[in-house]
Amino acid sequence: MLKYKYHYQSLLLIFLSILPLLSFGQIKSIYYNVLANELNNSNPIPSEEPFFVKGRLPSGIEMVKVSVNRAGKNENRAIFYEWKKPFDFEVSEYELFISNPLRNNERYDFEFFFYGRAEEQQMQKVMTALHRNLEAYIRANMEVKSNGIKTNHSDPVLLSQMNQIVNDGLRDYQHFLGREFQGFSEIVRQKLDQKERLKLRRARFNVLGRNREDNAKAAYAEQYIQELIQLVQNESSQYLDKSLLALVDIRTISNYPTEKRANVLPLNIGYATIPLKRELPTTEYLHGPYVGLSLPLGNKAFTKFLGNASFSTGIFLTNFESSQGDRVTGDLIGLPIYAGLGYKMFQVFRLNVGAVMLNVEPANNISSSNTFIQPFAGISLEFNLWLGLKERR
Incomplete structure (x- = not known):
């Protein structure tokens, strides 16, 4: 028994002597040179551990995003990281935390996105373009017939495609708080559903009929379409009135190697x-x-x-x-x-x-x-x- 007790005491002593030596390594940082479009001084980047990407903040830039994706893989599999300027503090550098470790001895594609505060005139042009596209889409997909207003697609498809029009129009813009356009509201869906209850019979879109009754039906159909257009334009304007950032520049680094462990x-x-x-x-x-x-x-x-x-x-x-x-x-x-x-x-x-x-x-x-x-x-x-x-x- 004394022999076994001695073994336990010796092992415990070894473990206690090792414990103070345990330490967690400091997270590494690498530097991105935007002028030379160079990452980590052209050295391989860390693998199998999180790290920071730091860089000099260009004048007027409020947010920096980077996408990381294994070279040759589908773009939809890219992971995005972002840094935002803290309030009105004056800072000269940004710092992105790459929390998902990269694989050992692999190659990756990096895209850096630089955003600045969108000017009022710039947002006005975007808003005007969106309004025109939404109106053109609604008029192209609605046809006035004698028995009512018919559409080329179902209501869910119409909503989905109008949402896509807004998202495509804002592709180069980002909300400062990271909020995305949530799509058109239930009010728009109800307005689309309202067309099923319209009875027009012999009316034709935007064309005067032979008698007063036909003209009234055509005017009523036009009024409904105009109300729908105004509704979707108002909801898109509400989102655009918020603080948006505009994409200023994109820098790409392709096929970059990671460290070989x-x-x-x-x-x-x-x-x-x-x-x-x-x-x-x-x-x-x-x-x-x-x-x-x-x-x-x-x-x-x-x-x-x-x-x-x-x-x-x-x-x-x-x-x-x-x-x-x-x-x-x-x-x-x-x-x-x-x-x-x-x-x-x-x-x-x-x-x-x-x-x-x-x-x-x-x-x-x-x-x-x-x-x-x-x-x-x-x-x-x-x-x-x-x-x-x-x-x-």
């Missing part, structure tokens, strides 16, 4: 307990040091749980002896071999549970030895063995 092999050195029963009168607990390797089930930078989980295998460094004098050894190489699952905690500790192959040789030498598979549980320190001669960075 060196391959590592996690080495575990720890201490474990093996409960042993089998032919013994009572369950005994064997304790001893072990060493082995861990193969992660995923990349921790992208899948935290699977990145910390692993398949582990190795050997115990000593053989054992039961209280009855039975010798407990390994069956294949003379030392117990284990295999199981592990989970990494606090950067360097790994919990391991699994099974160990044991060979029990009775002390009386009467019966033959037996091979058993027994469970075990242990905790270890994990160190990365660098594979290759190159530096990690």
Whole structure:
């Protein structure tokens, strides 16, 4: 028992000495030179860890956005990050936090978008163009017939396409608070539905009929269409009256490399307990040091749980002896071999549970030895063995 107590005290002392050394690395920063359109001084950018992108803020720029996408992939898969000027504070630099780590030794496309405050005259031109496009769309898709107003599309399609007209017209503009145009309201939908209840019979759009009744019906149809046009124009104007930023410039960097990280092999050195029963009168607990390797089930930078989980295998460094004098050894190489699952905690500790192959040789030498598979549980320190001669960075 004194021997086991000594092992526990030694392992605890090692763990306590390692704890103060645990530190979390500072988040890296790279610089974007807008004049040279150069990223990180033409060096590879960090991989498998978040980082900041900093740059000089051009005069008049209120917001900077960057899209990051793996080279050759669909543009819809790009991830956007943005920085906004804080209130009226005078700042000379912007800082974008790239929170999603990039993959090791891959190439990425970057697009930098620079936005400035839209001028009143500029917004007036945008508003006028949107109003004309909405009116043209409504008139092109509505036809006055004798039995009412017919449309080329259903009401949901009309709403969707009018929303798209607004979004396309504002493609180069951004709301300062990040709010997007939410689409036309329920009032517009109800106005579209109202046309189903109009009875015009012989009226023709914008053409005077042969008698006063036809003229009244044509005027009524025109009044309905004009009310719908005015309604959608008013709702689009409400959004445009807010504080909008206009796109000033776009800078693109294509096919840019990330850092190539060196391959590592996690080495575990720890201490474990093996409960042993089998032919013994009572369950005994064997304790001893072990060493082995861990193969992660995923990349921790992208899948935290699977990145910390692993398949582990190795050997115990000593053989054992039961209280009855039975010798407990390994069956294949003379030392117990284990295999199981592990989970990494606090950067360097790994919990391991699994099974160990044991060979029990009775002390009386009467019966033959037996091979058993027994469970075990242990905790270890994990160190990365660098594979290759190159530096990690």
